[in-house]
Amino acid sequence: MSINFDEYNNIISMFFEKSTELQDKPYLWKKHDNDFKSLSWKKVQSLVKAVSRSLLDIGILKGDRVVILSENRPEWQIADLAIMAIGAITVPVYTTSTTQDYSHVINHSGARCMIISSHELCLKALPAVENSTDCKSVIKINQDSHSYDNPVNILNWNELVQKNTNDNYNFEEEIKSIKRSDTACIIYTSGTGGNPKGVMLSHGAMLSNCTGAKILLQNLLDGMDEIKFLSWLPLSHSYEHTLQFFTLGIGAQVYYSEGIDKLVVNMGEVSPHFMTAVPRFYDSLHTRISQGLKKQGKLSQSLFSATLRLGKKKYNGEKLTLLENITNNILDKLVRRKVNKRFGGSLKALISGGSALNFEVGLYLTALGLPLLQGYGQTETAPVVSANPPEKVKLDTVGKLFHGVQVKIADDGEILVSGENIMNGYWNDPEATSKTIINGWVHTGDIGEFDNEDYLKITDRKKDIIVNAGGDNISPSRIEAKLDIEPEISQSMLYGDFKNYLVAVIVPEKDFSMNWAKENSKNEDLKSIIEDDDFNKVIKDVVSRVNKNLSVIEQVRKFILIDHEFTIENSMMTPSMKVRRFKVKDKYGKKLEDLY
Secondary structure, eight states, X not given: OOOOGGGOSSHHHHHHXXXXXXXXXXXXXXXXXXXXXXXXXXXXXXXXXXXXXXXXXXXXXXXOEEEEEOOSSHHHHHHHHHHHHTTOEEEEEOTTOOHHHHHHHHHHHTOSEEXXXXXXXXXXXXXXXXXXXXXXXXXXXXXXXXXXXXXXXXXXXXXHHHHOOOOOSOHHHHHTTOOTTSEEEEEEEOOTTSSOEEEEEEHHHHHHHHHHHHHHHHHHXXXXXXXXXEEOSOTTSHHHHHHHXXXXXXXXXXXXXXXXXXXXXXXXXXXXXXXXXXXXXXXXXXXXXXXXXXXXXXXXXXXXXXXXXXXHHHHTTOOOOHHHHHHHHHHXXXXXXXXXXXXXXXXXXXXXXXXXXXXXXXXXXXXXXXXXXXXXXXXGGSSEEEEOOTTXXXXXXXXXXXXXXXXXXXXXXXXXXXXXXXXXXXXXXHHHHHHHEETTEEEEEEXXXXXXXXXXXXXXXXXXXXXXXXXXXXXXXXXXXXXXTXXXXXXXXXXXXXXXSEEEEEEEOHHXXXXXXXHTTOOOOHHHHHTOHHHHHHHHHHHHHHHTTSOGGGOEEEEXXXXXXXXXXXXXXXXXXXXXXXXXXXXXXXXXXXXX
């Protein structure tokens, strides 16, 4: 693998060079009729050119923003590269977001076109396009018979691709003008202020991250004739979005998974060498393996137990006796090889990022021979700051700094990041940019330290963001504002760091609660009211009403009711009337944890 990512001015020139070199070799794989079928490098290049010309034909110019709303599939990368090839800017959005979210992104970014994959997503997104000022066209990828009442210009992907046969655009010449410092994409990420902010990432920011990944995985990649990645994290996530350019650069084959429910099946079919995932996936793997073990016989359970014990001992650097060494080598064949085979049998690394990995889960999977590398980053840093090298993994850390990334720890413990990988700023938000990038350093809001081997450890988080088990950033204040505006609710506080869903502490509105008790012949005492099943159902209906206007990851699944408000007097509010989350968690943490 001889590529030097630092040599390229932009991502698209790297793609054209690589696709011209690899021609008929398979590149992007997707399932059709129960079988994975591939598009060659040559075919992908031809489609990128065709989509680029289509975008030019509908008036998209250099610097214009184009939104992509799609599940992971070959067309996602083709659209992304096509947008870059004309010097325009990709704006990815999540398939799980709401019409309101799409409306904000389209209007805030000033997008002029939206590429949407399916009918279902069109139903959610077209009302947002209809109400926008600049977005004049939608390109729909799936070909079907559905029609829409929205007065929006809807074009068909296949027709556009077939129509554009004449190449009047000199790609090679035009691409030369795109610089490493030019913004390639705007990825919207939630902030404490409510609406998501648009992170501008340059070609150079992502290419520098690719250099870091190449150096990290060099020893694993050396001598490999064929490299297979399985893609399933949303490409709208900066983690997977940058990864696609690393796989492109090293000439790997990319298989698009059918989704989380088919992920393990797809791993068995594809036999990937590498896969990135968030801690939620590893949690579910741990559960699946543990539950499966209960159905096994006593001998299998005994072998498994010995594998875990010796694997953990080896990880901890404890010396194995001669007998233990022999046993461990036998268990490599009897247990670890079988576990790896369930996931395709070819895994060289499972890379974890997006949020904190549970140490016990990491140790469990490592002991079973699944090569797990935990990393750390943010959308604002393109995204990787550090990762564990496969040569020495320390599961309680997020590894060593990526090549080209500089980190210093501020006086208050905050992690500050500098390097080519940092963002160009927040789109149309100089105020937020100046608060985040100070003297060339991104203030991450995370608290950390280096250990004696220069591995970075995250110890706390300064900023007020919930990171769920899937690695999604969620702004609690935005959701709390929606809850608190309901007449039945006085105050609320969300909880859900590294969890699969959100829960809340809710303070019911006192007058409403008393009136409800009176009308329903209940005891007019707040403590009794919050314990009443009928009253809980009323609040549950209110929460369900709010959930309808939230994306899936933002929805509140469960809650506890309390009978007194957050106040300055009880230390649950600051003098500036902000909820002191740590105080609320201190008092109600056990009850909130019990909801899971």
